[in-house]
Amino acid sequence: MSTIGKRSTGGAVIPVRKRSFFRTLGSQWQLMLMSVPIFLYVLLFNYGPMWGWITAFQDYKPKLGLFNSPWVGWKNFEWLFGREDFLNSIRNTLAMSVINLVFGTVSSILLAILLNEVRVRAFKRTVQTVTYLPHFLSMVIVVGMAQNIFASNGAINQMILSLGMAKEPVFFLGEGKYFWWLVGVINVWKEVGWNTIIYISAMTSIDPSLYEAASIDGAGRFQRILHVTLPGIKSTFVILLIMNIGHLMEAGFEIQYLLGSSVVMDWSQTIDVFVLQYGISKQQYGVATAAGLFKSVVAIVLLVAANSIAKKLDEATLI
Numbered sequence: 209m210s211t212i213g214k215r216s217t218g219g220a221v222i223p224v225r226k227r228s229f230f231r232t233l234g235s236q237w238q239l240m241l242m243s244v245p246i247f248l249y250v251l252l253f254n255y256g257p258m259w260g261w262i263t264a265f266q267d268y269k270p271k272l273g274l275f276n277s278p279w280v281g282w283k284n285f286e287w288l289f290g291r292e293d294f295l296n297s298i299r300n301t302l303a304m305s306v307i308n309l310v311f312g313t314v315s316s317i318l319l320a321i322l323l324n325e326v327r328v329r330a331f332k333r334t335v336q337t338v339t340y341l342p343h344f345l346s347m348v349i350v351v352g353m354a355q356n357i358f359a360s361n362g363a364i365n366q367m368i369l370s371l372g373m374a375k376e377p378v379f380f381l382g383e384g385k386y387f388w389w390l391v392g393v394i395n396v397w398k399e400v401g402w403n404t405i406i407y408i409s410a411m412t413s414i415d416p417s418l419y420e421a422a423s424i425d426g427a428g429r430f431q432r433i434l435h436v437t438l439p440g441i442k443s444t445f446v447i448l449l450i451m452n453i454g455h456l457m458e459a460g461f462e463i464q465y466l467l468g469s470s471v472v473m474d475w476s477q478t479i480d481v482f483v484l485q486y487g488i489s490k491q492q493y494g495v496a497t498a499a500g501l502f503k504s505v506v507a508i509v510l511l512v513a514a515n516s517i518a519k520k521l522d523e524a525t526l527i
Contacts, residue, residue: 264498284498294499296474297482300388301503304459304478307392309452315400317445320407321433336408339401347398347462354394354467355381381467384475391463406448407441414440443524450518450526454511457503479503 233240259274264284266277288294319339326332342350357363358380365377380386414436422432461480468476477485479499487496511526519525 260497261501263494264501266494268493268497270493280494284494285502287495288498288502293474293477294479294482297477297479300464300475301457301459301478301480304388304391304464305456307388308395308459309456311392311396312399312403313445313449313452315396316403317407317441319400320404320411320441321437323404323408324411324437325429325433336401336404340405341401342398343402345398348466350394350398351463351466354390358390382469382471384472387468387472387475391460391467394463394467395460406444410441410444411437446518446523447526450511450514453514454507456510457507 262274263277265279265281266274267280268274268277272278323332323335326335359365360377360379364380368374368378369376378386380390418436418440419432422436427435457479459478459480461478461484464476464478464481465484468481479502483496483499486492486499515525515527
């Protein structure tokens with residue numbers, strides 16, 4: 209029997225037997241059985257549709273089917289990168305993703321630190337509940353609220369006019385230069401409380417004796433946050449950052465589709481909106497699939513690159 213190491217007991221060396229895969233499988237069959245539905249779900253909905261990527265290299269016709277449609281090679285990709293609206297959609301996707309990533313991460317960490325410093329439990333739980341409840345609201349409801357708040361006669365414009373910050377209402381919903389930041393603000397309001405939960409969990413795992421030692425050494429509250437709390441959540445931050453970098457090509461669909469209009473199309477159209485427009489409305493399935501395939505490949509490259517950089521810096525990694 210093969211061994212994976214040796215164990216010493218009172219001077220005697222006893223070989224440690226390597227447990228076979230099938231023996232482990234037999235002893236944990238309950239866990240394996242529980243994982244079967246998840247395995248089938250991933251296989252059916254995540255890996256099954258990958259066969260459709262073939263249409264990215266075809267002039268796909270529904271009547272001809274997947275294997276009988278004419279093969280066009282890289283022409284769909286060449287057509288895409290010759291389109292200004294597709295290039296704009298890449299720009300918009302990356303810009304809104306970076307804004308969401310920066311604003312979302314910073315606001316989540318700040319809120320988590322503030323809540324971690326609160327000693328009144330009732331107030332802390334109330335703030336947590338109020339901040340993460342918007343996560344459960346439908347995006348349709350959130351966009352409807354945003355349209356009312358940022359309208360020409362909405363609350364934001366009324367406040368700006370009353371404070372004398374502008375002489376006339378600002379057209380937030382009709383000027384492209386505001387759209388990216390508007391999406392960022394809405395996403396932060398909706399998700400900041402939910403994203404804070406994992407950072408608060410990481411903070412609760414920090415050894416309290418570190419705070420006590422820092423206090424004895426004369427560290428104030430801000431210094432304890434800087435030298436104890438932030439290093440304590442560093443690994444969590446790095447893991448979440450790697451995951452978020454892998455999603456940089458997914459700026460969202462619902463909020464851009466619902467809040468956007470023909471007036472701000474050059475600023476609101478993301479890759480997902482582009483795929484919907486050409487895949488469903490114009491029935492150019494090959495082009496739409498090529499755009500989706502490009503997004504997926506770039507996302508994989510970003511994820512692997514971020515993970516590799518973190519590994520070289522000796523930080524926590526996903527792989």
